[in-house]
Amino acid sequence: MTQVKLISAWLGGVLLLAGVVGILESGAADVFLEATRPDFQKISLGVAGIHNAGGPDWLGGRIEEVLKRDVKRSLVFDLVDLPSLGIQTPDIGNGMGAGSKAVFKQAAEKGVSVLVWGKAGLKETDKEADVNMEGFVYDSGSDELVGGKRYAGSPSVVRLMAHRFADELVFRYTGEPGIARTKIAYVAEQGTARELFVMDYDGYDARQLTADGFLNLMPQWSPDRRFLIFTAYRNRNTQDIDMIELATGKRWTVISLGGLNITPALSPDGNFLAFASSHEGNSELYRLDTRTKAIQRLTVNPSGDLSPSWSPNGRELVFVSDRGGGPQLFLMGSEGSNVRRLTFEGDYNAAPVWSPRGNWIAYVCRTHKEYKLCVISPDGQKRRQLTTGPGVDDSPSWSPDGRHLVFSSTADGKSHIYMIDADGKDIERLTFQGTHNSAPSWSPAS
Amino acid sequence: MNQTLCTCGVALVMGVALIGMPGCSKKSVQSGGDSQGTQGMAKGGSSDSSRSGVGSFPDTGVQSGSGELRGLDKNPSEERVGSGTMLAKVDPSSSAGRQMDEFRAEAGLRDVFFAYDSWTISEEERQALNRNAEWMKSNSSALVKVEGHCDERGTSAYNLVLGEKRAKAARNYLVELGVGANRLSVVSYGKERPSCNEHAESCYQQNRRGHLVVKTGR
Numbered sequence: 141m142t143q144v145k146l147i148s149a150w151l152g153g154v155l156l157l158a159g160v161v162g163i164l165e166s167g168a169a170d171v172f173l174e175a176t177r178p179d180f181q182k183i184s185l186g187v188a189g190i191h192n193a194g195g196p197d198w199l200g201g202r203i204e205e206v207l208k209r210d211v212k213r214s215l216v217f218d219l220v221d222l223p224s225l226g227i228q229t230p231d232i233g234n235g236m237g238a239g240s241k242a243v244f245k246q247a248a249e250k251g252v253s254v255l256v257w258g259k260a261g262l263k264e265t266d267k268e269a270d271v272n273m274e275g276f277v278y279d280s281g282s283d284e285l286v287g288g289k290r291y292a293g294s295p296s297v298v299r300l301m302a303h304r305f306a307d308e309l310v311f312r313y314t315g316e317p318g319i320a321r322t323k324i325a326y327v328a329e330q331g332t333a334r335e336l337f338v339m340d341y342d343g344y345d346a347r348q349l350t351a352d353g354f355l356n357l358m359p360q361w362s363p364d365r366r367f368l369i370f371t372a373y374r375n376r377n378t379q380d381i382d383m384i385e386l387a388t389g390k391r392w393t394v395i396s397l398g399g400l401n402i403t404p405a406l407s408p409d410g411n412f413l414a415f416a417s418s419h420e421g422n423s424e425l426y427r428l429d430t431r432t433k434a435i436q437r438l439t440v441n442p443s444g445d446l447s448p449s450w451s452p453n454g455r456e457l458v459f460v461s462d463r464g465g466g467p468q469l470f471l472m473g474s475e476g477s478n479v480r481r482l483t484f485e486g487d488y489n490a491a492p493v494w495s496p497r498g499n500w501i502a503y504v505c506r507t508h509k510e511y512k513l514c515v516i517s518p519d520g521q522k523r524r525q526l527t528t529g530p531g532v533d534d535s536p537s538w539s540p541d542g543r544h545l546v547f548s549s550t551a552d553g554k555s556h557i558y559m560i561d562a563d564g565k566d567i568e569r570l571t572f573q574g575t576h577n578s579a580p581s582w583s584p585a586s
Numbered sequence: 587m588n589q590t591l592c593t594c595g596v597a598l599v600m601g602v603a604l605i606g607m608p609g610c611s612k613k614s615v616q617s618g619g620d621s622q623g624t625q626g627m628a629k630g631g632s633s634d635s636s637r638s639g640v641g642s643f644p645d646t647g648v649q650s651g652s653g654e655l656r657g658l659d660k661n662p663s664e665e666r667v668g669s670g671t672m673l674a675k676v677d678p679s680s681s682a683g684r685q686m687d688e689f690r691a692e693a694g695l696r697d698v699f700f701a702y703d704s705w706t707i708s709e710e711e712r713q714a715l716n717r718n719a720e721w722m723k724s725n726s727s728a729l730v731k732v733e734g735h736c737d738e739r740g741t742s743a744y745n746l747v748l749g750e751k752r753a754k755a756a757r758n759y760l761v762e763l764g765v766g767a768n769r770l771s772v773v774s775y776g777k778e779r780p781s782c783n784e785h786a787e788s789c790y791q792q793n794r795r796g797h798l799v800v801k802t803g804r
Contacts (some may be wrong), residue, residue, distance in 0.1 A: 277658055287658030293667035301667050311655045323652075334778055338673060343785065347673045354685040355778050358742060362646035377687055377731065377773050379746070387645075389674030394641040400750050400774055403743050416747075419639075423747045430643040437669035444747040453709025458745060466703070466742050488703075491741040504741050511739060534741050550738065550785065559612075579742060 182218035188229035188257035195262030210306030210320040225250045248280035275305045281558045309355040323583040325359040329576035343570030358579045369404045403447045416450035438476035458492040502536040526564035540585040620759035689799035694721040705751035719763035722790040729801035735776040749774030756796035
């Protein structure tokens with residue numbers, strides 16, 4: 141068992157400002173890794189305005205708002221409010237002019253590590269409208285204008301410009317791609333049907349993917365983000381596992397063995413599909429080699445086995461079994477060996493998902509008759525309940541950086557989709573439309 | 587990948603400035619996310635399954651690294667921002683692919699209800715199934731589907747398994763009463779097709795059911 145610390149150090153001048161990014165595992169699934177370590181020091185960042193440079197009044201403010209929310213959600217930066225520190229944020233241009241130098245000096249004195257600003261404008265011709273955005277980054281540690289970005293695109297991609305700039309900031313300071321451009325697939329009710337949708341990670345820009353008028357359930361992303369794999373009903377009678385290609389909408393059935401075929405999960409390398417099927421009687425786990433099409437049965441017992449989730453190294457699976465009575469989490473090797481029970485607290489533990497860094501398994505735990513989110517370490521030594529209160533929480537799914545979970549909850553009445561920090565802080569509701577939104581699945585990072 | 591990042595991390599600790607960061611990630615960082623776009627169904631059409639019940643599989647394992655991120659630049663050149671992940675347009679009103687229901691409710695068939703977390707058929711509910719068996723015997727050509735349903739509590743996935751257990755428990759009891767097994771099929775809808783949407787036990791009770799429907803003549 142080895143663990144290697146990845147410390148991303150931002151070196152500026154003589155000042156070494158260390159931002160501990162996290163620890164990456166090097167193989168073993170039982171390594172403890174904290175997505176957000178107790179000693180993690182967020183990097184203080186202030187946004188000194190995205191100023192209008194020829195365009196509608198809302199433009200700069202819109203980009204600034206999206207950018208600030210992204211920065212805050214990154215959990216890499218500590219978003220500071222510059223005016224409350226006495227730092228005024230006039231248009232400070234794009235250079236190291238005299239005016240901007242005063243602002244930089246103020247920021248450095250107030251302990252603001254990173255200062256971000258920019259401008260945005262809209263050019264309209266008879267044929268098209270084009271938004272231009274520039275963003276700049278000053279680092280007070282090195283007293284240096286680090287650099288910037290220039291984006292252009294149609295007014296419909298204004299939010300994406302802010303998302304991409306936010307991810308550039310995260311990438312610059314951590315080497316990670318950021319999550320602001322990730323997507324969330326989910327199920328939304330339409331009449332009595334449930335159809336697949338995909339939205340941006342912040343809940344905006346929802347798009348419908350299926351329209352067959354019946355049930356499409358529990359989508360999961362392929363590792364390359366190009367496909368969703370999910371449970372569907374052919375002729376309303378048999379549960380099959382289908383795939384859909386996002387770019388084309390092409391959809392086809394990949395598993396139709398008869399009986400219940402549910403909870404598909406592609407291995408991190410895409411070479412195997414783990415799923416539950418009842419075609420031999422009761423619900424058992426199987427593993428399909430996606431290249432040879434060979435199917436291997438992983439579990440053999442008269443109880444229900446379902447909901448496999450891969451460890452990030454692809455060597456182990458966590459799954460649900462009610463072989464002891466109620467549903468509990470179990471672990472096994474990905475070829476079915478070495479089965480052992482993971483959860484012992486409570487009489488209902490289900491819907492496990494292994495975190496991208498390997499250190500936690502999130503799941504639904506029943507406590508005081510409510511279905512809430514819990515996390516447990518793969519060795520069972522550490523367990524925490526993340527959500528409390530009324531409502532049924534379901535279908536947790538990790539952000540690719542392991543710092544957040546998305547899940548569904550009936551806490552506000554109807555089922556909607558929420559985001560929560562991996563440490564249980566800062567719940568944010570993402571969906572507000574419709575009668576029922578559920579089964580969120582967070583895409584891999586792009 | 588881990589190894590690459592680990593090396594990168596050590597290099598950073600040693601003081602290499604982050605300007606070089608893109609080089610630390612996988613090569614695909616530079617090539618952008620579009621390079622895979624044309625590979626599509628590289629592994630063939632949808633009908634070449636080597637085993638019945640298994641369809642074609644595309645190659646899905648290629649991860650795209652940090653995609654379109656190119657790093658901050660002191661003299662940034664303009665980048666066009668497209669619409670992000672390409673998503674096909676779906677017309678929700680189109681009737682293509684709409685599923686027709688081949689089964690209908692039948693007044694002579696009664697629902698059978700279950701206790702919380704349970705798929706056991708109680709003495710009281712056996713009465714309903716006894717009547718259903720009689721109906722099926724007097725309608726000897728009817729094909730019946732038993733739908734297993736659950737209340738909203740618990741996870742979607744486990745409720746699908748629970749719903750199947752309920753449907754099978756009802757089917758097995760009907761078979762015990764002499765109904766031909768070949769006339770009975772089962773399906774589980776879990777908690778996905780509730781008949782009642784309130785958050786109350788009176789409603790949950792109605793949703794924990796085996797619902798029997800008859801195949802239409804179509």
